[in-house]
């Protein structure tokens with residue numbers, strides 16, 4: 001039976017929803033959304049929905065590392081709010097309560113009202129509520145008593161503030177709620193302020209954890225408060241380039257020149273503050289005890305700054321000349337005179353021997369493994385092992401034992417003896433995890449532990465074994481997209497990408513000539529022959545769009561060297577594909593985009609099927625002959641034939 005107050009509430013919601021609400025009325029707009037967009041019916045009040053334990057675990061797993069940081073903040077906040085009857089919820093971006101602190105004495109009532117672990121407070125499920133509406137609006141909000149859409153919730157009062165991750169992506173919501181409260185909305189003013197303040201503190205703690213290997217410039221408008229509550233935080237590298245910003249920085253800072261787009265990452269601190277980099281290094285050197293230096297922005301704001309030092313100090317900033325001298329030959333050899341590659345080599349040189357994990361991103365065949373190897377060879381770990389694991393090539397059922405190893409007796413039959421896993425084999429050196437996007441979710445969790453704890457537990461073992469390695473992960477897929485789809489763990493992504501290196505596709509490189517010469521010499525010496533290209537053949541190579549990137553170029557040259565007559569490669573020695581107008585480099589827009597997609601899809605299927613052409617043909621639903629034809633067209637060669 002509905003109470004009189006609930007019936008009146010339903011009539012009110014229906015009336016507002018029919019007349020509509022101005023956009024400035026966040027509660028009314030949400031009511032309209034509930035009916036029009038989510039098809040919720042105010043006449044059918046529904047109890048809070050608590051998801052089952054296994055699903056809750058999945059939601060928690062996705063933001064495991066963040067949960068640890070948030071918990072500390074929540075405990076501090078709870079100490080202040082418990083005495084006045086509030087409980088705390090932390091939800092993920094979907095509105096699922098992944099952490100909760102409340103008074104056990106009211107556990108039953110809290111669970112019934114949905115102020116509990118596992119409750120689904122998305123707007124689409126629960127109607128207008130602090131968490132759900134905060135997720136839509138992305139600003140702090142109080143949803144008090146009859147502001148709620150669903151008549152079941154009108155005795156609750158809830159205050160919510162959004163949480164963003166260090167790259168500015170929405171992460172979840174901090175919520176402070178009570179089962180009962182005084183009627184005036186104003187009674188919630190302080191609770192909302194506290195919620196917003198602690199959300200900011202949790203976000204900033206997460207930011208400092210994430211950028212613990214970087215310098216972080218903290219700024220505040222009050223001189224004496226900067227150390228304890230820097231409102232603005234900017235993480236930067238040895239060149240003063242901004243690599244991360246907190247919400248405060250994104251809200252308040254703009255570049256001195258060149259626009260209002262607010263994008264700060266990638267710019268230097270000198271482009272934001274009038275004082276330039278020298279002042280900032282002075283603050284960094286001075287440490288906590290010395291005077292804070294004032295920094296002013298383009299809009300005339302003055303902030304006081306302090307610099308948080310990296311956990312392990314990266315090398316000090318270097319001038320461009322010493323930088324060039326410091327470049328390692330193994331990295332230098334990767335490219336000729338191409339601006340994108342030169343930038344990448346400079347960036348990679350700075351990463352050598354730094355305690356950061358590196359993520360290499362690039363299309364298939366662009367040289368991700370070659371780059372990882374060059375990083376390894378340039379490092380002080382060069383004499384130690386370099387182990388490359390292709391996560392897409394190992395069948396899912398074997399990845400775990402291959403990576404982590406197993407003790408004797410774990411398996412029977414051929415594998416009864418026990419084996420050191422690939423991670424352990426890379427101990428002291430570098431582990432390349434190629435096609436990391438293909439790693440199954442449950443192994444991502446185990447890998448995360450290896451990276452966090454620096455130890456592994458082989459299958460069947462009782463005690464973990466310490467490991468010391470540099471991890472380079474590589475992918476041709478957009479990992480952020482995989483995170484959004486739920487197939488890649490966000491916390492693992494953050495662990496892996498201490499730095500991201502983007503390898504350009506071959507069609508964008510201006511050093512094709514250099515690569516042709518290098519590969520021709522390398523392949524020639526391997527085949528015990530040498531040959532030069534005639535003019536037409538060289539033009540054909542230079543004009544082609546190379547959907548299979550450097551790998552395809554290498555295969556084409558190897559083939560040409562093997563078949564050419566009399567030490568000269570002519571167009572007759574090149575695949576017909578290179579002469580077709582479809583693949584001329586200037587036309588490398590939409591058409592070749594599709595072609596590259598095809599090449600990548602074909603290669604991925606072949607890897608999944610361990611280069612069994614028949615199985616790949618079945619998977620793709622095409623004839624075997626077509627697979628062979630396309631392999632030839634894209635220059636895809638099985639590893640054992642390279």
Ligand SMILES: Nc1ncnc2c1ncn2[C@@H]1O[C@H](COP(=O)(O)OP(=O)(O)OP(=O)(O)O)[C@@H](O)[C@H]1O
Nearest residue numbers: 334363364365366367368369370434476550551554
């Ligand atoms: N800079 C380079 N110089 C010489 N050869 C290169 C270079 N980059 C790539 N190659 C050659 O191209 C081929 C593909 O390189 P690699 O395996 O590193 O690419 P990848 O991006 O890791 O490919 P995938 O995405 O398929 O794993 C290899 O045969 C490699 O030797």
